[in-house]
Amino acid sequence: RIEKIRAREILDSRGNPTVEVDVRTSCxxxxxxxxxxxxxxxxxALELRDKxxxxxxxxxxDAVDNxxxxxxxxxxxxxxxxxxxxxxxxxxxxxxxxxxxxxANAILGVSMAVAKAAADSxxxxxxxxxxxxxxxxLPVPTMNVINGGKxxxxxxxxxxFMIQPKGADTYSEALRxxxxxxxxxxxxxxxxxxxxxxxxxxxxxxxxxxxxxxxxLDALVHAIEEAGYTESEITLGLDAAASEFFxxxxxxxxxKLLTPGExxxxxxxxxxxxxxxxxxxxxxxxxxxxxxxxxxxxWETIIVGDDLFVTNVSRLAKGIEMCAGNAxxxxxxxxxxxxxxxxxxxxxxRNGYSVVVSHRSAETEDATIADxxxxxxxxxxxxxxxxxxxxxxxxxxxxxxxxxLGEAARYMQL
Ligand code: PGA
Ligand code: ZN
Numbered sequence: 001r002i003e004k005i006r007a008r009e010i011l012d013s014r015g016n017p018t019v020e021v022d023v024r025t026s027c028x029x030x031x032x033x034x035x036x037x038x039x040x041x042x043x044x045a046l047e048l049r050d051k052x053x054x055x056x057x058x059x060x061x062d063a064v065d066n067x068x069x070x071x072x073x074x075x076x077x078x079x080x081x082x083x084x085x086x087x088x089x090x091x092x093x094x095x096x097x098x099x100x101x102x103x104a105n106a107i108l109g110v111s112m113a114v115a116k117a118a119a120d121s122x123x124x125x126x127x128x129x130x131x132x133x134x135x136x137x138l139p140v141p142t143m144n145v146i147n148g149g150k151x152x153x154x155x156x157x158x159x160x161f162m163i164q165p166k167g168a169d170t171y172s173e174a175l176r177x178x179x180x181x182x183x184x185x186x187x188x189x190x191x192x193x194x195x196x197x198x199x200x201x202x203x204x205x206x207x208x209x210x211x212x213x214x215x216x217l218d219a220l221v222h223a224i225e226e227a228g229y230t231e232s233e234i235t236l237g238l239d240a241a242a243s244e245f246f247x248x249x250x251x252x253x254x255x256k257l258l259t260p261g262e263x264x265x266x267x268x269x270x271x272x273x274x275x276x277x278x279x280x281x282x283x284x285x286x287x288x289x290x291x292x293x294x295x296x297x298x299w300e301t302i303i304v305g306d307d308l309f310v311t312n313v314s315r316l317a318k319g320i321e322m323c324a325g326n327a328x329x330x331x332x333x334x335x336x337x338x339x340x341x342x343x344x345x346x347x348x349x350r351n352g353y354s355v356v357v358s359h360r361s362a363e364t365e366d367a368t369i370a371d372x373x374x375x376x377x378x379x380x381x382x383x384x385x386x387x388x389x390x391x392x393x394x395x396x397x398x399x400x401x402x403x404x405l406g407e408a409a410r411y412m413q414l
Contacts, residue, residue, distance in 0.1 A: 001078065002023060002076055003025055005023050006068075007110075012033075018035070020032070023117040028119075028122075030114060030120055032113040034108050038151060040307075041285050044104075045334060045335055047105045050062050060103075067106050071106065075114075080121060081121075086111070090110065107336045111336070111337040127375045136410055137409075138398055138410065141174060141175065141381055142381070144162050144203045144382065144385055146208065147204075148207070148216070151361055154207050155209075157254070158253070159239050160280075161236070163234050164236075164237060165181070166234075167232055171402045174411060181224055182385060182386055185219060203359075203391060204386075204387040212254050213253065213270070221236075235278075237276065240283075243307050264297065277414070280304035281305070291305065291324035304327040328344060331360060332369065369381065370395075370397035
């Protein structure tokens with residue numbers, strides 16, 4: 001039973017305040033902290049920020065206060081194993097559609113810490129508590145090794161260029177293949193564009209001074225080769241985050257303005273030319289129809305909805321109805337509770353959609369999403385480059401889970 005809930009303001013990887021919550025029961029303890037996006041979707045749950053000047057207006061003391069004054073008193077004495085009841089109670093206390101009253105950051109911090117306290121009180125790892133006996137498969141990491149868009153100071157329109165070490169037998173082998181390719185990429189970029197190309201963006205990927213999508217993809221293909229792998233062992237993925245370069249009519253990319261129809265041809269050509277198996281947010285966040293067209297035409301490609309679905313079951317239901325995309329990006333802070341995020345994942349799986357569990361561009365040392373990915377048997381986990389502690393915290397937690405599973409561990413085959 002919950003004896004104490006304590007929230008505090010800590011820092012995220014961009015140096016901005018975020019919420020951390022401790023939940024203490026008679027026999028368990030859970031601590032969780034909340035991530036934050038830069039290219040956030042319009043339909044995400046609201047991250048409450050103070051209106052004062054401190055931290056440039058990004059303080060979260062109001063959210064912290066909401067945990068202390070409103071949430072704690074209601075939750076005291078409740079059984080932490082009743083995740084759904086606790087999440088439901090917080091939703092009712094908030095009373096809004098987008099959690100603007102208490103703040104999705106306040107609610108999520110408590111929701112995650114409750115899950116961790118429950119697992120701890122049962123003396124179980126979190127992935128096992130959330131996933132049960134069916135949780136034994138490690139997801140394929142999709143590692144963001146070149147950063148562009150809003151995540152870097154270069155002119156690439158595409159926000160993320162990712163690699164998937166899918167030709168591995170185990171997760172730890174996959175991680176090593178990804179790391180070797182990341183370092184090979186560093187050498188390729190340095191020799192071609194100079195040492196400043198090794199500067200990194202928000203998610204630890206290199207941020208070379210490039211503008212053309214093809215230049216980034218060529219460097220990746222070169223790096224895969226230099227690392228000694230084939231294009232079927234290490235494949236490529238993009239997160240266009242296209243809302244960020246859409247002006248209401250056209251997409252601004254590679255120094256050109258392309259119509260939605262031209263963007264479809266653009267992606268089809270990229271898929272023809274490069275070993276691309278995944279494209280996230282290829283169009284802006286309301287373009288369900290263009291998503292559906294691309295999903296049909298590029299039927300072998302994983303088409304992921306991030307800003308499109310915002311981990312929200314009603315938006316996902318609309319997407320399923322229209323066959324828009326074939327994969328859900330699952331970001332717990334887009335929706336604000338563990339229960340609702342699990343609902344979205346279940347809806348995705350029941351309808352034949354893949355699940356990609358994801359970090360945000362600002363993260364903390366919290367590695368809860370690694371456990372969630374294994375609990376859900378997610379196809380992929382997207383948590384940045386295999387560098388910078390905020391990103392490696394998750395990759396490292398997956399190593400621990402693999403060790404904990406021992407012989408029972410499997411690596412997801414896409
Ligand atoms: P964000 O970006 O966390 O800045 O929103 C991540 C993504 O678009 O997938
Ligand atoms: Zn995205």
